[in-house]
Amino acid sequence: MPAVILFDDPIFRPQLLPLTYTRPVAELRCGIQTISEKWSSVLDSPVSYLTETYLSTKFPVNYSSDNLLINGSLCPDQDILKSITDLEKESALFSADGVLLALRTGKSWKTEDGIKGFKPVHYPGIPTLIREVWHIFSFNAAQIKADFERLTLNKKSASITDPFTHCYNKENIFIEEGVVIKASILNAENGPIYISRDALIQEGSMVQGPFFIGEGSVLAQGAKIRPNTTIGPFCKVGGEVSNIVILGYSNKGHDGYLGNSVLGEWCNLGANTNNSNLKNDLSPVKLHSYATNKLKNTGLQNCGLIMGDYSKAGISTMFNTGTVVGVSVNVFGAGFQDKHIPSFSWGGAAEGISEYRFQKALHVAADTVVRRNVDFGETDEKILHHIFEQTQMQRSI
Structure with a gap:
């Protein structure tokens, strides 16, 4: 099982302030669980966080030789779960409107690195993304x-x-x-x-x-x-x-x-x-x-x-x-x-x-x-x- 890392989307995170001043995006609660708890549950795996530097001591990131990075705004369902777990190394999953939903890599990765060199995979469904605070x-x-x-x-x-x-x-x-x-x-x-x-x-x-x-x-x-x-x-x-x-x-x-x-x-x-x-x-x-x-x-x-x-x-x-x-x-x-x-x-x-x-x-x-x-x-x-x-x-x- 790859290391599961939930990353803050650089566009969505400021739209989710002031709630994300004090936590990564994936620590937001919607429904019964936080987004991070949902992913930990469906993947049966601990998660770590790729977030702002000032939050990283409290919410550290843990890389391995196989890393599955998932957009912290994304709520799981059976369809998106299958598409993400089917990802091959050095490939990236995108929504129809171009949002990076997940990627898999054998290296450490940060959002500023971009997705050059990754094989693009397009998700055909409509993902549930917490993009705005009112969502x-x-x-x-x-x-x-x-x-x-x-x-x-x-x-x-x-x-x-x-x-x-x-x-x-x-x-x-x-x-x-x-x-x-x-x-x-x-x-x-x-x-x-x-x-x-x-x-x-x-x-x-x-x-x-x-x-x-x-x-x-x-x-x-x-x-x-x-x-x-x-x-x-x-x-x-x-x-x-x-x-x-x-x-x-x-x-x-x-x-x-x-x-x-x-x-x-x-x-x-x-x-x-x-x-x-x-x-x-x-x-x-x-x-x-x-x-x-x-x-x-x-x-x-x-x-x-x-x-x-x-x-x-x-x-x-x-x-x-x-x-x-x-x-x-x-x-x-x-x-x-x-x-x-x-x-x-x-x-x-x-x-x-x-x-x-x-x-x-x-x-x-x-x-x-x-x-x-x-x-x-x-x-x-x-x-x-x-x-x-x-x-x-x-x-x-």
């Missing part, structure tokens, strides 16, 4: 269904023992060991529900599939979970959510609405935080693009909040339709917030925005992580410092 929630329903089918094949769900919990289409619900569910409604008529080990579904929660909740995560009392929602591991979610993806380790623990949105890790939304996901004139939503530093038309009627890692919102924060919040932002105050809040910003639209002092931001980030019994070390500090310097010009505009 994460737009493709989430299909990815939950695909992951559910693969992960539950020939496996038996744990039982629901609570007599006050009601299930619709129970055969489309899979529960791992250690899950606690109390007096809730699970409706899998329109899509599967997957509940990971040690998750807690508290009293009065109402869940519509497709839905995934990760290990150790909690649905607070009376949570309303609308379809196409993914909650990563070790999160707490309450209030009303719809078609959102939370990568992991983040909280939206109180009442308030969040729809058509993506939250990174280590985020927190204060009580009664709400976002708009639909414009009053029903026109397509435009979103700040880090690739062009301009607004980009998503082509979607519904698009809410994109929030990078370590960012937090105070109580009763209101986010406009199509708002992008960078890494390590502390946003608060009255009125709707700006549609783009750069990384390491402090304040709000009404109070004004200032730079979040790096040492203060670092202390808060480290404290947030350590409280979850996760290590926060020198490598994490260096990553945040690089992002702070890289985004300084954004805050001065």
Whole structure:
């Protein structure tokens, strides 16, 4: 088996900021698993990452004498898997629109090396590529269904023992060991529900599939979970959510609405935080693009909040339709917030925005992580410092 390496596509990576400031593209979650977990599962192999230099200590690359490099934005399915595993050495697989999907080589390779000398192979199908941040929630329903089918094949769900919990289409619900569910409604008529080990579904929660909740995560009392929602591991979610993806380790623990949105890790939304996901004139939503530093038309009627890692919102924060919040932002105050809040910003639209002092931001980030019994070390500090310097010009505009 060749060494499996997931590479950041140089065009897609900046389009996936601010979420890719702190991780390789393949560490994004869409559906039940991250892209890297999907590939590790279908290939039954560990993976490594070809990513930005400042991330490479935390996410190293491991070459061998036989290397299978796969675009980190690409989600696997049976057709693409066959085409990739059939690749011969020194050949490269391309989509119909010219995207490099994968290559196989006996040498170390980087994206800047190009594909000169590789035998081109053309993939006839339409691959699922996470090219834009809004693709994460737009493709989430299909990815939950695909992951559910693969992960539950020939496996038996744990039982629901609570007599006050009601299930619709129970055969489309899979529960791992250690899950606690109390007096809730699970409706899998329109899509599967997957509940990971040690998750807690508290009293009065109402869940519509497709839905995934990760290990150790909690649905607070009376949570309303609308379809196409993914909650990563070790999160707490309450209030009303719809078609959102939370990568992991983040909280939206109180009442308030969040729809058509993506939250990174280590985020927190204060009580009664709400976002708009639909414009009053029903026109397509435009979103700040880090690739062009301009607004980009998503082509979607519904698009809410994109929030990078370590960012937090105070109580009763209101986010406009199509708002992008960078890494390590502390946003608060009255009125709707700006549609783009750069990384390491402090304040709000009404109070004004200032730079979040790096040492203060670092202390808060480290404290947030350590409280979850996760290590926060020198490598994490260096990553945040690089992002702070890289985004300084954004805050001065």
